[in-house]
Amino acid sequence: MGRYLLRRLLQLVPVFIGTTFLIYWLVWAVPGDPFAGKCGERRCPDQYIAFMTEKYHLDQNVFVQYGSYMKNLLQGDFGQTFSQREISDIIMTSYPNTLKLALVALAIEAIIGLGAGVLSGLRRNGFLDNLVLVSTLFLIALPVFVVGFVLQWLLGVQWGIIKPTVSSEMRWSELIVPGFVLGSASVAYIARVARTSIAENRRADYVRTAIAKGLPMRRVVGVHLLRNSLIPVVTLLGTDLGALMGGAIVTEGIFGINGIGRQVFRAIITKESATVVGIVVVLVLVYLVMNLLVDLLYAALDPRIRYE
Amino acid sequence: MRVSKRATSAIALSAAAALVASGCSSGGDGDTAASADGSIVVHGVQPENPLVPSNTTETGGGKIVDWLWTGLVEYPNDGGAPRNALAESINTTDSKVFTIKIKAGTKFHDGTEVKAKNFVDAWNWAAYSPNGAQNGTFFADIAGFDQTYTTDPDGPDGPKKAPTPSTDKMSGLKVIDEQTFEVTLSAPTAVFPTKLGYSAFMPLPDVFFTMKPEEFGRKPIANGPVKFVSWEDNSLIKLTRFDDYNLRDKMKIKDVDVKLYQDDNAAYADLLANNLDFMEVVPTSALAGDKWKTDLGDRGRSTVTPSTAFIAFPIYDKRFQNPKLRRAVSLAVNRQEISDKIFFGTRKPADSWANPLTPGAKPGNCTACKFDPETAKTLLAEAGGFTGEMVFYYNADSAHKDWMDAVAQQIKTNLNINARAEGVPTFAVFRQNINAHTMKGPYRAAWQQDYPDVENWVNPLFVTNGSSNDGLYSNPEVDALAKQASGAPSLEASHEAFAKAVEKVDQDVPSIPVYFYGQQSGHSEKIKKLELNNVGEIDITSVEL
Numbered sequence: 092m093g094r095y096l097l098r099r100l101l102q103l104v105p106v107f108i109g110t111t112f113l114i115y116w117l118v119w120a121v122p123g124d125p126f127a128g129k130c131g132e133r134r135c136p137d138q139y140i141a142f143m144t145e146k147y148h149l150d151q152n153v154f155v156q157y158g159s160y161m162k163n164l165l166q167g168d169f170g171q172t173f174s175q176r177e178i179s180d181i182i183m184t185s186y187p188n189t190l191k192l193a194l195v196a197l198a199i200e201a202i203i204g205l206g207a208g209v210l211s212g213l214r215r216n217g218f219l220d221n222l223v224l225v226s227t228l229f230l231i232a233l234p235v236f237v238v239g240f241v242l243q244w245l246l247g248v249q250w251g252i253i254k255p256t257v258s259s260e261m262r263w264s265e266l267i268v269p270g271f272v273l274g275s276a277s278v279a280y281i282a283r284v285a286r287t288s289i290a291e292n293r294r295a296d297y298v299r300t301a302i303a304k305g306l307p308m309r310r311v312v313g314v315h316l317l318r319n320s321l322i323p324v325v326t327l328l329g330t331d332l333g334a335l336m337g338g339a340i341v342t343e344g345i346f347g348i349n350g351i352g353r354q355v356f357r358a359i360i361t362k363e364s365a366t367v368v369g370i371v372v373v374l375v376l377v378y379l380v381m382n383l384l385v386d387l388l389y390a391a392l393d394p395r396i397r398y399e
Numbered sequence: 400m401r402v403s404k405r406a407t408s409a410i411a412l413s414a415a416a417a418l419v420a421s422g423c424s425s426g427g428d429g430d431t432a433a434s435a436d437g438s439i440v441v442h443g444v445q446p447e448n449p450l451v452p453s454n455t456t457e458t459g460g461g462k463i464v465d466w467l468w469t470g471l472v473e474y475p476n477d478g479g480a481p482r483n484a485l486a487e488s489i490n491t492t493d494s495k496v497f498t499i500k501i502k503a504g505t506k507f508h509d510g511t512e513v514k515a516k517n518f519v520d521a522w523n524w525a526a527y528s529p530n531g532a533q534n535g536t537f538f539a540d541i542a543g544f545d546q547t548y549t550t551d552p553d554g555p556d557g558p559k560k561a562p563t564p565s566t567d568k569m570s571g572l573k574v575i576d577e578q579t580f581e582v583t584l585s586a587p588t589a590v591f592p593t594k595l596g597y598s599a600f601m602p603l604p605d606v607f608f609t610m611k612p613e614e615f616g617r618k619p620i621a622n623g624p625v626k627f628v629s630w631e632d633n634s635l636i637k638l639t640r641f642d643d644y645n646l647r648d649k650m651k652i653k654d655v656d657v658k659l660y661q662d663d664n665a666a667y668a669d670l671l672a673n674n675l676d677f678m679e680v681v682p683t684s685a686l687a688g689d690k691w692k693t694d695l696g697d698r699g700r701s702t703v704t705p706s707t708a709f710i711a712f713p714i715y716d717k718r719f720q721n722p723k724l725r726r727a728v729s730l731a732v733n734r735q736e737i738s739d740k741i742f743f744g745t746r747k748p749a750d751s752w753a754n755p756l757t758p759g760a761k762p763g764n765c766t767a768c769k770f771d772p773e774t775a776k777t778l779l780a781e782a783g784g785f786t787g788e789m790v791f792y793y794n795a796d797s798a799h800k801d802w803m804d805a806v807a808q809q810i811k812t813n814l815n816i817n818a819r820a821e822g823v824p825t826f827a828v829f830r831q832n833i834n835a836h837t838m839k840g841p842y843r844a845a846w847q848q849d850y851p852d853v854e855n856w857v858n859p860l861f862v863t864n865g866s867s868n869d870g871l872y873s874n875p876e877v878d879a880l881a882k883q884a885s886g887a888p889s890l891e892a893s894h895e896a897f898a899k900a901v902e903k904v905d906q907d908v909p910s911i912p913v914y915f916y917g918q919q920s921g922h923s924e925k926i927k928k929l930e931l932n933n934v935g936e937i938d939i940t941s942v943e944l
Contacts, residue, residue, distance in 0.1 A: 122824075122828055123824075123825055123827040123828035123831055124827060124830075124831040124834075125827065127827050127828070127830040127831035127834055128825070128826040128827035128829070128830040128831075129447070129456070129457075129533070130456045130533055132844055132845055132846060132867055133456075133859070133866050133867045134830075134834050134866065134867070134869070135533060136528075136532075136533065136535050136536050137550060137551050137561075138528040138529075138531055138535060138548065138549075138550070138551075138561065139531045139532070139533050139535070141531070141551055141560070141561060142529070142530075142531025143531065174446075174447050174448050174449070175448065175449060175613040175616075176449075176613075176617075176632070180632070181632060184631065184632055184633075184634075185632075185633070240664075243665075243668055244668065247668055247672055248668055248671045248672050251672060254669070254672065254674050255665065255668035255669045255671070255672050255674060256660075256665050256666075256668065256669050256674065259631055259634040259635040259658075343661075344661055344662040344665065345662065345664070345665055346665065347658075347660055347661065347662065347665040347666070347669070349631075349632070349633040349634040349659075353633065353661045354633070360796070360825055360827070361827070362827070
């Protein structure tokens with residue numbers, strides 16, 4: 092187990108270097124002079140451009156730029172944006188917001204998706220099963236921004252149940268609707284995967300044995316069936332946290348949440364490689380760690396899986 | 400039993416969460432406290448740079464700088480001639496040497512007094528080129544500017560660097576006593592006092608010069624009716640009334656929260672739900688079919704701003720050097736139709752070179768702004784026609800596609816030129832091409848005055864080497880008249896001479912004015928009284944609840 096963990100952790104290093112360089116290079120290759128549009132319809136003074144170019148080493152080639160960026164990064168210095176703000180500050184203010192939103196979405200996914208999936212899987216082809224199938228199809232078909240705008244307009248503007256946007260304090264209660272919007276498509280997938288998995292294992296030998304030896308139904312489902320059916324669902328949920336965080340840009344925009352989505356978008360538009368890489372570095376780490384956690388969870392869920 | 404027990408508690412939990420959610424939104428209204436303790440939430444966008452006045456050129460930060468600072472002169476909300484604010488008097492006999500006396504006993508937000516020195520130091524800092532201030536060139540009128548502001552001999556892309564300036568103090572600035580300083584310009588400039596209300600000319604407290612500008616700009620210390628409290632990036636800037644403020648425009652309410660939105664539609668939803676008290680410009684999506692009027696009723700207001708949308712010609716391109724061709728294109732644009740069909744009447748067809756709201760501008764002086772397809776055809780024939788494709792460029796990251804498409808279509812129909820409109824992905828790339836003079840066809844441009852005088856519509860746009868004369872238009876007659884106008888002894892004489900220069904511009908049609916901007920704003924039910932300033936921003940000192 093320890094060795095497996097070490098090997099997995101060592102694998103993170105090349106993945107980390109590869110992704111950061113690719114992203115740095117891609118943003119660097121975005122056309123456009125980062126300072127050309129800074130002064131509106133007026134040409135920026137050459138002195139301003141010279142000052143900024145020198146400050147951010149933009150006159151060097153991309154390898155040198157990346158090299159000095161990484162050197163600073165390893166010393167814990169994320170660098171500054173072109174607006175002369177510390178990137179570490181941006182990461183520290185926007186990450187918790189996105190993480191909070193993604194966690195709410197994940198919780199909603201797990202509760203609604205799993206609940207609906209288990210119920211419909213146990214009663215296949217019943218009314219509930221059909222209802223879940225149709226409603227999840229509906230959710231998958233609707234793009235996130237449609238769900239977002241409709242809910243914001245109905246609940247926020249028409250009925251006044253919620254505030255249309257989230258305040259800067261980011262209270263958990265304010266995040267329920269945005270979290271649902273963000274997680275809506277995934278809820279549908281979780282429900283469908285859970286349903287299939289449950290339905291399949293429902294007819295497995297060990298379930299039949301458990302029922303035959305007279306265990307109460309609650310225990311058969313809760314301990315034996317659910318535990319074995321959860322592996323694909325956990326895989327989905329685990330990788331989804333990263334996807335939710337990276338994909339929150341639309342939801343963040345609709346509900347006015349200061350998250351990483353808008354920061355990345357703004358940074359790409361303004362060619363701030365350092366900001367994009369800084370934010371993505373943390374996102375890459377989230378992905379890698381979540382993947383590792385999921386793999387370790389497999390072993391906990393299914394005693395047949397062991398890591399050497 | 401374990402499973403079911405957990406299941407019940409989960410349901411109970413989510414029910415409680417729902418109660419919390421509905422409970423927090425039903426409170427919060429019925430606030431009938433007097434204006435004096437009132438607070439408002441206004442729409443804003445994250446400032447691009449730390450809030451240093453001479454380094455702020457975009458509206459997100461510019462708006463907040465305007466609220467935080469009070470300059471020597473102020474621009475009245477009705478768009479009229481500027482009047483003294485912090486200045487007690489601005490005296491000159493020859494429009495070259497100005498003696499500026501400031502009012503005694505006004506304070507910065509850190510309690511120190513505003514002195515003549517604070518102006519002189521601030522201006523010298525901005526004009527010293529190694530500081531890289533975006534507004535550095537605004538001080539070019541002052542004697543000695545060329546000593547503090549050096550230029551790179553081969554441009555910013557070349558290998559050579561700009562030489563270090565020989566001094567960091569402009570010789571034209573002299574402190575006379577605590578309240579008085581003298582400004583000597585390198586040439587007479589009648590409009591100089593008008594410029595003094597622009598943010599580049601704001602005073603800076605002594606503490607600014609002891610810290611890094613970007614640190615100062617994160618917690619700015621200014622001298623205006625409101626002071627800075629806090630700034631949470633991308634989400635909120637808090638301002639509050641400065642109680643020691645003793646000039647004309649005192650605050651009637653206490654707190655102003657600037658909520659920083661990334662999406663106009665989110666802000667608009669907040670406005671509709673009375674969760675936002677003022678939004679300067681409602682989103683384009685709400686203009687269609689006058690939706691905003693039905694949505695907002697008497698909470699909406701429509702106003703005009705001193706901004707004009709142009710289509711500029713790349714005159715460095717041989718195909719666009721014939722004034723007859725340029726006039727033909729201008730006459731073939733049906734501005735009324737664009738205003739009615741694309742903008743639902745919220746923008747007005749342009750009929751003059753300088754926006755008519757600007758002091759000194761003459762309305763209706765653009766003879767090329769009529770819609771006259773017949774004359775246009777004749778002129779095009781005289782110019783020898785146009786071969787090839789005429790592509791109209793715009794930046795696609797903002798809402799310009801519809802009207803640029805319409806212009807191209809009108810040129811195609813009315814002149815039989817093979818015309819189309821093409822979007823350039825971002826404003827940065829668009830501006831880069833414009834700055835490099837590599838545009839292959841006419842392109843959109845917009846101009847909002849920096850300070851209210853017709854001079855700001857002529858010198859930057861139509862004079863050779865003007866700061867925004869991107870099409871490289873050059874006419875010695877215009878240059879001479881504009882120079883004479885800038886150096887005129889009085890504003891009246893200056894305006895007369897500028898009118899003559901504009902007549903010459905009108906013959907050459909270096910760009911074509913298309914429409915004058917309008918602005919549709921909305922406020923919450925809470926606000927009982929509010930005025931907009933000369934450029935359409937909310938005047939927070941006028942707000943009453």
